[in-house]
Amino acid sequence: MFKKSLLGLLCFFSISLSAQDYFLKKFHPFDSNIQSPEEFLGYGIGERHTRHDLIVAYMDYLAQNSERASYYEYGKTYEGRKLVILTITSGENLNNLDALKEKHLEYTDPSKSPSDYDGLPVFINLGYNVHGNEPSGGEAAILMAYTLAASNSPEVLNYLNNSVIFVDPTINPDGRDRHTQWANMYQGNPLVADPQDAEHNEYWPRGRTNHYWFDLNRDWYLGIHPESRGKLTWYHQWYPNVVTDFHEMGTQSTYFFEPMKANGSLDPIMPKENYEDLNNLFGDYFAKALDSIGSFYFTKEVFDGTYPGYGSSYPDLQGGLALLFEQASSRGHKQTTAFGEITFPFTIRNQYVSSIATVKAAVENKATLRKYQQDFFKSALTNASRSKIKAYTFENKFDANRTKAFLDKLLLHKIDVYKNGDKYTVPTRQPQYRMVQSVFETYEKFRDSVYYDASAWSLANFYNVDYKSTSSLNLGEKLTNLSGLTNPRMVQKTDYAYIMDYDDYNAVAALNHMQEQGLVVSSAFKPFTAKTTDGDRKFNYGALMVPVSLQKKDANEVYSIVSEAQKVYQVPVYAVNSGYSLQGIDLGSRHVQPVTRPKAAMLIGDGVRSYEAGEVWHLLDTRVHMPITKIPMRNFDRAKLDKYNTLVMVSGNYRFSEKTMDKIKSWASKGNTLITIGSATKWAIEKKLVKEKLTDAEKDTTETVQRRPYVDASENLGKESVGGAIFKVDLDVTHPLAFGYRNSSIPVYKNNTVWLAPSKNEYATVAKYAADPHIDGFITKKNLEENLKPSASLVVSKVGAGRAILFADNPNFRGSWYGTNRLFLNALFLGNKIRIPE
Template sequence: MLKKLLLLVLFCGSTLYGQDYFFKKFHPFNADIPSPEEFLGYGIGEHHTRHDLIVAYLEKLAEVSERASIHYYGKTHEGRKLVILTITSPENLSNLDELKRQHLAFTNPDNNASNYDDVPIFINLAYNVHGNEPSSSEAALLTAYTFAASNNPEILGYLNNAVIFIDPTINPDGRDRHTQYANSYQGNPLVADPQDAEHNEYWPGGRTNHYWFDLNRDWLLGINPESRGKLTWYHEWYPNVVTDFHEMGTQSTYFFEPMKANGSLDPIMPKENYEDLNNMFGEQFAKALDSIGSFYFTKEAFDGTYPGYGSSYPDLQGGLGLLFEQASSRGHKQTTAFGEITFPFTIRNQYTSGITTVKTAVKNKAYMRKYQQDFFKSAISRASKSKIKGYTFNDAHDQNRTKAFIDKLLLHNIEVYKSNDTYVVPTKQPQYRMVQTMFETYSKYRDSVYYDASAWSVGNFYNMKYKPTTSLNLGDRITTTKDLIQVSPVEKSNYAYIIDWDDYNAPAALNYLQKNGLTISSSFKPFTTKVGPDSKSFNYGALVIPVSLQKKDADATYKLIQAAQKEFQVPMFGVNSGFNLNGIDLGSRFISPIKKPKIAMLIGDGVRSYEAGEVWHLLDNRVHMPITKIPMRNFDKIKIDSYKTLVMVSGKYKFTDKQQDKIKTWVGKGNTLITIGTASKWAIDKKLVKEKLTKPEKDTLAIATRKPYVDSDENLGKESVGGVILKMDIDTTHPLAFGYHDNAIPVYKNNTVWLTPSKNEYATVGKYAKEPHIDGFLTTKNMKQYVKPSASLIVSKVGSGRVILFADNPNFRGSWYGTNRLFLNALFLGDKIKVPSRE
């Protein structure tokens, strides 16, 4: 019995010591509230904690603590809960609605209140946007416990003066993917060798969400439910301070702001934000980390230029976004050049920074609140000084793409109006800086090396025809996209139906009808026909559904047509004659049946998971069409002849000669290979196609000018293409460009794949325009030697088949609605492309 008691004392002692490693200074704690260790059955840092257990613990705190309540703001693609734990004093919590009203008053530009110190400061501690950067979610558990259970006077003071929103896991799907991996390979004793499996995840890793999207790039774009839920919550609360916790390479230390200087020539966020506020908080982070002996660095890395990070989006909402980067243990313990780094050590740094964020925000709450008030007031004053009073836009040919763009504007609380047949966004509104983000383009920059994109004018993502205006006629305000689209109901026909291919949702409607057994053709020339009493012109690609040629009767066919129109809101028309008013007739040889696509995509080691995920997401969520994802490790086993189309996104492909021949033989049989980015370069390098890469002439006599070694990273880095928007000139008569009306469309480039226009005069579908720059940083050298001479999209003949080579990613971050059609045309119409030649 004595032995058992002794063991119990030793166990409790080690438990207490484990907890004290993190929060010794915040004793005493309420014994009625379980610590994370008591709840989980293991000490924080001993294992990686699953998201469901994280949620369960926060739910427990909300149940037993009078300081806490829990809110569910959505679910992930895989159905995991997205939660926020609100923690403050019991008095504040019971009066939260009134405090919220008082807080939001300072975001109203018309509010002149000066009681800045009377309202608690609103702080959002947000964690783990990258799933395989796990230390921060563990720190979230410790932080939640500290504020829910500590009776230390310091903590009680923070609770009286702050409302703290803890978002423990922004990316639950990615976190659980990584958690399962790390725990599966955890050794006992722990293995610190960097080459151990525990420290080297399998493809695609846990960084990304279900569709392999980087959610730390999605705040601006709002494609995924994780981001859309958080944005909806954000615009309900407008927190004053927001944290963004990350991990970086194991061989580093710890980073906190201030960052590297913003790369924009004239940043739209206030200078006070990225200078005064960052330094004010940075000084406190330094003191806190000094006190526990942790090393760190600031200013020399990262930048907040792109507005879609968790650490930059709040800066455009009157708050302060704060980035933290912790050297990762990539598992539970790993050897570095500085010794061993452990999981608990990484957690303690994140925990310390979180507590310090609250401390500093509370200390400066009046300053932060006045800053937010001034931010929204300055939005109105800045807009008033601008000659541009608003932006008008619309695309009469494509209501669904226009609707998607309006949805994006509304997601960011941007005011949108409908005036006759035009949509209007005024600049004079609280979200003026977000209006700038959506529409403004730039050609001059302060910096030349970017952590991410240097171009993000979202209107161009959607190929939206917009223009600035100096006068306004607002019309009616739009608050929802529900019922925004007006499509005339299709009338029944016993002869044929025509579907307008111009609409973004037309491929989804086509897939739906093919899936339900209808035979559908595509028009390879335009025509004008009679629809009821009126004439109607149809563009290249219009879908023709002859009623008499279907296996279903006329009534069943009509019901399917109606169902497709109701689901996808695409213009559809019944016609009673094949004799058209102008152009080809409906029985023309230029109207050709479309086969139902059977598509596969290579994934796995060497493949760029972001791009693969973007293809998967597009087909799943917008076209509702399956795609077979084939791991590279299974390539030798697959029966490739089962597929008519194969997609290869960017990657480092290491095929054997036999595997390469397998692909070339398959294409030559009449099939379609679609390559994107570096996969297109691979196809050229391996001579799968007879195309070339753009290579400028080298001056063999030129002598290199000596430059300082310390500047090498900056000088060489600027030659990369981090992300720019270019103008592409397309051949609208080509099947890949069906659905477009204008020859000039924006395209996104974030690689250095430069295609030489094909020698075949009919094969270059898209070439960069003579004056190609729209937005973003690009060196004069790149523009002159690479962009202007190059093509963006080529079709190359291989036997009876073809390779469709995209130099640029048409599906970038799930947001390029304007170029998605090029890719979807490749899927649905690729087998119809006969590359003409004189051979």
């Protein structure tokens, strides 16, 4: 029995080592004092999916046992998982890393002109697994870390002497572990290759996204989540010369590496040397490496780096070379395809081989890369000097917290900002000129009409910043941090009433805080001027009023709650000792109405767009600190809706029985509020839940159909979609949904083809696209003239004693549209106050 077991054990180790040589045989010998991944984990790479905590543990182990490696934590995810980087280089380089870093950064400083381009090691960031259910990259990261930390092959030793390599094994740990649990839970023995098996078909929301169901590969530019913010902070300390971005795509495909499809911008701000010369240079290395193992691949056909927020585009705007890789996914351990079976180890090997090829290409062209990075930052100043625009200026006297959030993004990207009183100035002549362009410039003309992602990203419009370009400079003091930017004078105690400005972004969070603590808070439906303890003050639509004597708490408790809300959320609050206003309505007016606390639910699950659902959840969790019940679609038929006064339905494919439709309509008719976004709005209209209509552009049925080449079909059809553009709407600032806005013209983000017709009720169209609506991004002339211009962006429709609030556009897009979040939050908190005149 013992001999049989021993024989089996030896066979197991023989198979395991042989399997690992599938990846590593080229780089023997390895340091026997350092455990290989299979020795450390207890299984061979590719035999199962590796949990993130084990990846982190192995990175830490290598740092503890290899003189070539050091371990660094740059943050934690929402779920508490560590975000780590393993730095690997020669022992000598590692001991002198601070000095090497200082010399390296001189090449990113346009005021300096070092010229020893070949004397320094090249800095390489190997980034993996930004999409959690694209796991081959994370496994390849383990193999790369081991190879670099333990291999004694001459090839690897040369790489270590001539480079500093930063291995970021799992950029999205929360999503990865969600997928890892799924794949391992359904792994069969023997493996099941049938694409219909559960292993290959994750349930909603799947593992692609982070905790709040956001796509982190779009967040480099937006900088909303801790994963991205930690990485950006690290990135701007190092400015690597090369950055990789490893992904997976459909199972029926092969492998993709750059060069990409041509940049869609008419005049790309990225240097031509990047997307042509360097991409083609590195592409030769990738082709040769993949040819050597018999892998098939393609380039140039799809994907584009136009949007600056990818891991494969943001570094391009920082003087580096960002590289995208896409591997056909096994979506599990083995799956049948049209070309046979694709296995998890096969997908890992392609990523590993491309990782090695990246290091090889970077080392052999390090002088070129370093010279390019130096020229990049110097050309930023040269390009800025040629522009007539010398600066962008903005100010916001009414919403300090929204302005602060915008400034936070500028500083996160190391953009120079100056403050002079209430006015902020961003000069164009600075090293981050190309990021300044990304933030403020808008475009109407494009080289291409089909985009992998958004065609508009002027961040200032995301935050509804009223900015202007100028040809003169009046800088003031350079802004280095955000302290003191929101510092309202603390309110004095009163026995009569407190009034809170509603213009500030954080006012809704402060309102929720006070309601949670048991205060009754009212909203002013007309403006007024009051005599406060800080002097006469004009208050806009929506100003919040806390009447002290009408509370169930004494005056001291009321003051404690109000002052705490002000302190936590940094919003302006004023004390008044009389309800008699100097102008406008008095505090006892029927136009000052108590705000009902939302009891909100949202549908999630199969058929619901997880991105949009996550945006709602994230907004309420992280900024308003208000709970929302997430009801899975599978449970909705038996859910008791009467517990809630608000139901949110984001874009999705909703298929309800007639009984369930009656349930929703009956619930809304009782005085409750249904909020629909995007395609959910289209669904509500088509199912006649509301009496609104969609814009119906007239079609000429007599028009002769023009023949077109079959090969152009996808391009011609694709351009009719609206992938992401920014438009101007005219907003009714007297409407409760628009409380907190002072300007009737605001930008909105449209990434769908939901064309909502203005309501036939003359008081129900809250936001309609302006006569000249285009601000930024691509849209066909047909869509602009026939569909968008006649349409509305936001309509309220009567449903019995209740209402449906219909958003054509997503007001919470990617957690970044601070400028339209208020429309959605008003729908939650003030929706039930809307009375639609007949």
